[in-house]
Amino acid sequence: MDSNLVIYNTLTRTKEKFEPVNPPLVGLYVCGPTVYSDVHLGNCRTFVSFDLIYRYLLHLGYKVRYVRNITDAGHLEGDMDEGDDKFAKKAKLEQLEPMEIVQKYTIGFHDVMRLFNALPPGIEPTATGHIIEQIEMIKQIIANGYAYEVEGTVYFDVEKYCREYNYTILTNRQLDDLLENTRELGGQNEKRGRLDFALWLKAKPEHIMRWPSPWGVGFPGWHIECSAMSSKYLGDSFDIHGGGMDLAATHHTNEIAQSQACNQVQPAKYWMHTNMLTVNGARMSKSKGNGFLPGELFTGNHELLSRGFSPMSVRFFMLQAHYRSTLDFSNEALEASDKGFKRLMNAYGLLEKLIASPVSQMNIDDLSRRCYDAMNDDFNSPVLIAELFEAVHLINSIYDGKLSATQSDIDNLKKLMDSFVLDVLGLKEETTQTDDLAKLMDFIIGLRSEAKFNKDYATSDKIRIGLNSLGIQLKDNKENVTTWNRV
RNA sequence: GGUCGGGUGGCCGAGUGGCUAGGCAGAGGUCUGCAAAACCUUUUACACCGGUUCGAAUCCGGUCCUGACCUCCA
Numbered sequence: 001m002d003s004n005l006v007i008y009n010t011l012t013r014t015k016e017k018f019e020p021v022n023p024p025l026v027g028l029y030v031c032g033p034t035v036y037s038d039v040h041l042g043n044c045r046t047f048v049s050f051d052l053i054y055r056y057l058l059h060l061g062y063k064v065r066y067v068r069n070i071t072d073a074g075h076l077e078g079d080m081d082e083g084d085d086k087f088a089k090k091a092k093l094e095q096l097e098p099m100e101i102v103q104k105y106t107i108g109f110h111d112v113m114r115l116f117n118a119l120p121p122g123i124e125p126t127a128t129g130h131i132i133e134q135i136e137m138i139k140q141i142i143a144n145g146y147a148y149e150v151e152g153t154v155y156f157d158v159e160k161y162c163r164e165y166n167y168t169i170l171t172n173r174q175l176d177d178l179l180e181n182t183r184e185l186g187g188q189n190e191k192r193g194r195l196d197f198a199l200w201l202k203a204k205p206e207h208i209m210r211w212p213s214p215w216g217v218g219f220p221g222w223h224i225e226c227s228a229m230s231s232k233y234l235g236d237s238f239d240i241h242g243g244g245m246d247l248a249a250t251h252h253t254n255e256i257a258q259s260q261a262c263n264q265v266q267p268a269k270y271w272m273h274t275n276m277l278t279v280n281g282a283r284m285s286k287s288k289g290n291g292f293l294p295g296e297l298f299t300g301n302h303e304l305l306s307r308g309f310s311p312m313s314v315r316f317f318m319l320q321a322h323y324r325s326t327l328d329f330s331n332e333a334l335e336a337s338d339k340g341f342k343r344l345m346n347a348y349g350l351l352e353k354l355i356a357s358p359v360s361q362m363n364i365d366d367l368s369r370r371c372y373d374a375m376n377d378d379f380n381s382p383v384l385i386a387e388l389f390e391a392v393h394l395i396n397s398i399y400d401g402k403l404s405a406t407q408s409d410i411d412n413l414k415k416l417m418d419s420f421v422l423d424v425l426g427l428k429e430e431t432t433q434t435d436d437l438a439k440l441m442d443f444i445i446g447l448r449s450e451a452k453f454n455k456d457y458a459t460s461d462k463i464r465i466g467l468n469s470l471g472i473q474l475k476d477n478k479e480n481v482t483t484w485n486r487v
Numbered sequence: 488g489g490u491c492g493g494g495u496g497g498c499c500g501a502g503u504g505g506c507u508a509g510g511c512a513g514a515g516g517u518c519u520g521c522a523a524a525a526c527c528u529u530u531u532a533c534a535c536c537g538g539u540u541c542g543a544a545u546c547c548g549g550u551c552c553u554g555a556c557c558u559c560c561a
Binding site: 400473 | 491502521556
């Protein structure tokens with residue numbers, strides 16, 4: 001397994017050659033969603049980005065174990081505990097079983113991921129399903145001297161940890177500054193240090209999700225689940241840990257501290273962070289109220305949208321930007337991507353219809369190499385897509401008879417498009433053409449050709465315009481061969 | 488305030504010390520009974536001010552603007 005893949009590592013803030021711990025095995029852990037409400041499009045972008053990464057690693061021949069957790073505890077509890085509206089809180093507590101919420105939004109999340117054609121992870125562990133592992137890990141951290149218990153709550157001792165490790169390795173912040181500028185968290189009077197965070201929290205009487213532990217009845221802290229589950233399924237030290245950039249400063253920083261304190265090793269060799277999806281330049285988030293739900297996008301039921309956009313067009317839109325760049329979301333940008341996507345897929349469809357000639361006027365190997373170069377450069381999908389449009393241009397020109405290609409050229413083009421469009425980018429035709437429809441269309445096109453041959457243009461136009469209003473577009477090429485596609 | 492990013496043509500977005508991605512939109516043309524598609528040609532760029540250099544939008548310094556994180560959030 002010798003690839004030229006280079007990955008930007010947040011730990012070092014540089015691009016590094018990718019060298020797995022145990023090739024050809026690759027362990028990939030990605031922080032998944034907290035399932036207490038619908039995932040919005042910004043969440044989806046991260047998972048589509050890591051789907052691209054997963055797919056490309058598979059394409060290169062790595063045997064990838066992809067673990068993406070479902071957070072169904074901790075955050076959820078925190079969310080319910082806060083806020084001033086005690087009435088609402090009570091209603092929530094009385095009317096809904098937390099696991100009902102978890103189930104509902106987990107299913108919704110999976111449905112959306114399927115629409116985006118994201119490959120499911122190999123393991124999708126839940127926090128509530130790994131309480132024992134989390135407790136064991138906390139016990140080990142205490143035994144190692146990096147955590148302490150106060151009144152049923154266990155805190156991580158950041159100050160102690162800092163004496164031996166670099167706590168802010170991911171973000172490069174200064175500790176003094178952190179101490180001065182961090183907001184007061186709960187439990188200040190019982191914590192030893194201001195930056196100490198909870199590994200295990202004592203449950204208040206009204207708390208529904210609770211488990212017994214050596215420290216009494218309680219529930220796990222916000223960060224321990226990922227440490228416990230990643231080491232369980234990928235080992236104490238694995239290859240890639242990923243998530244959204246917003247997680248780096250707190251969640252991942254604490255995750256590294258916990259894993260180091262427990263296992264004395266840096267949990268992941270490469271830390272990858274995806275950037276945010278923005279709306280009018282500002283981050284899409286629930287608290288800002290500017291989040292798009294996938295459903296609103298697909299139906300077009302949103303004030304900023306002129307119409308609905310298909311999941312594949314949206315996926316293509318996301319892949320046209322690099323995963324480490326912010327991507328600005330707008331109706332106009334989506335329109336552009338939608339057309340580009342259709343152009344790409346239309347050319348893909350023409351591959352079957354190309355006619356070979358003895359002369360070659362192109363170098364597919366060179367194009368293929370450029371595609372690999374793009375992806376090897378930290379998964380640069382926008383450059384890959386630019387190269388694929390070169391392939392589109394070749395395919396269209398061959399189809400038009402303006403360029404000649406040998407059968408070998410055509411085979412290689414097909415292979416290139418299959419690999420990169422379908423396997424790596426994970427794009428697919430959205431409308432399945434049933435055999436019945438294909439036969440029917442052949443028949444109708446035949447009727448129209450007859451009419452055209454007889455110069456009965458009234459009839460042929462009636463067919464063309466009629467089909468167009470049904471969403472089917474006819475295209476006559478120079479040889480008067482008619483093809484069709486949905487619009 | 489601290490940390491880390493950005494500012495690229497009408498829009499979205501790559502990239503690089505000289506050969507100026509790509510998609511969409513705009514303009515002209517070819518083809519076509521028409522239309523669409525396709526193909527060809529083409530108009531708009533690298534925030535501002537200095538510096539380094541034979542040469543910078545790309546490197547360095549400064550200025551302005553802007554985003555994310557520092558509090559649950561992908």
